[in-house]
Amino acid sequence: MNPDNENTTNTLPAILIGAPRNSGKSILTYNLSQALRQFQPPDDIPHYVFRANTDGEGDWLFEASPEEVRQLRIKGEWTDEFRELVRRDIARRLVPIIVDIGGLPGEKDHGIFSACTHSILLIKDDAKDTIQTWRNFITAHGLTPLAEIRSQLSGPSVITSQENDPVITGSITFGQERQERIYGIAFDALVKCVTALFRSYPPDELERLHRKTEPEGFEIVRLHQHLNELLPTAREWSTNLLEPLCSKLSPQAQLAVYGRGPVWLYGALALYSKNEPFRQFDPRYGWIEPPHIRSGSPVAGSETVVTLEPRPSGSKYMILVRPKIPEHYYLDYERDAGQLVFPDPPSECGIIVSGRLPLWLFTALARFYAQKNAPWIALHDASMNRAIVVYSRVAGYTIGKRVPLPG
Structure with a gap:
């Protein structure tokens, strides 16, 4: 891994979470990070959530009071400078990261995809064209798909992929409120998958890198x-x-x-x-x-x-x-x-x-x-x-x- 040099390949995992709007991608990101934080030293999983958006969706969105969310949240559109800074910071990451990105990717977003290594995609039946655009970007930049999971507000959480399939498929049920935690077999499978990937870079190895x-x-x-x-x-x-x-x-x-x-x-x-x-x-x-x-x-x-x-x-x-x-x-x-x-x-x-x-x-x-x-x-x-x-x-x-x- 060479995270200290932007011009070399950074092999630390950078999992891009993509989804059509209002599919629960920020909720999934938050819950994944919280699940990874439950492991204690020496089995902890150093990681960072990089929210590549301007709408201010951070952990506080799920933890603060509704009034605080209203006061702190800022909406905005992406600029070329914003995109370049996001790409730069993802590319030179110093720990494994989860990249929270939503909406519909456009031609100016290729740089962000090129800085990532893996993908988790939330899909919706009423957004097939958007999903195909996401798939095209993921394929074009050689990201390794970890999962394609259907986002739903009701019904059981299920897994439709087989144990040895390279991509997890199934459905995740999101609650009606942002603060509700995610549970179910599909979410558990995602946590297991991300845990295994991030643990391929042990904490002591990362710490030795940072100690330099x-x-x-x-x-x-x-x-x-x-x-x-x-x-x-x-x-x-x-x-x-x-x-x-x-x-x-x-x-x-x-x-x-x-x-x-x-x-x-x-x-x-x-x-x-x-x-x-x-x-x-x-x-x-x-x-x-x-x-x-x-x-x-x-x-x-x-x-x-x-x-x-x-x-x-x-x-x-x-x-x-x-x-x-x-x-x-x-x-x-x-x-x-x-x-x-x-x-x-x-x-x-x-x-x-x-x-x-x-x-x-x-x-x-x-x-x-x-x-x-x-x-x-x-x-x-x-x-x-x-x-x-x-x-x-x-x-x-x-x-x-x-x-x-x-x-």
Whole structure:
């Protein structure tokens, strides 16, 4: 595998999930990823979900409240620049990925297909022409089909393929609500298939690859190892594990964080060593540092629009910082990190950072507002529908405390 060189063949799996519109492809993507996350070290399955769309369909779409979904979701059309950045990031992936793409592919989308290795296709009886277009693209770029599954809202989930058939066929029944989990024999077969494919690249082999570029002089925080040591039965981080984790770290160390974790965990670790350098591993870019954010007023017409929404909270005020990424825009670390401008917060106001943001922007904003001496800072975790305090210099807002969003 050669993920660090875009001009060579990247053999890490990139499974493209395609479907006509409103077929359940994002629901399937979410459920597949959640199923893969159930495996614990050393049998865990490192992977990343790359959502190659501009409509803001992330995990929060299935985990946040309906009101939060309404506020965070952004619709947009694809641009040539967007397509090229998507193709580039898929091509240089550093872990196995699931690529969430929907609608009807067009002539400008060939590059995205060429960056993938396998496909899962959801089919519908009333979209035969669309399905054939998908098949043509998959065949043209030599993707290995893993499954063609009929999407349905009712009826039993079945498998029509035989055990040794190269392509899984059958039907999956989706619930009436996005938040409903998928069950059934066809979904189980998909999980088994994807698990076997992704496990052909063992976690220790991937980690050795990533260690080659680890930043020197940093204390590497391997989240999966720490979680297994702190609570072997846990599959995900909870706020009560934050203090025990920090007790294992050197107070003045330069931290470099590796592994899957919620935004509030990364934010707390980014602030743990105060102003010391901090690094985080990104499955698209590798080891990166949170960008330096400049103080000021965003220029009218700039790509990133920041809204500040003061809401009363007891006798104090909190500020909800929800950056809005415009339609037709792909927020790219390499292009945009050095151009971010955010206004200074009002004095003595707590800060909640929310929005459909990349992890590196959450950590950058946490450090930015800590340097501005905010009394406390919380990062919004959509799965909890709460903001989690990651920094505080006042009583009443301890690190790890859940803060309801102003409403």
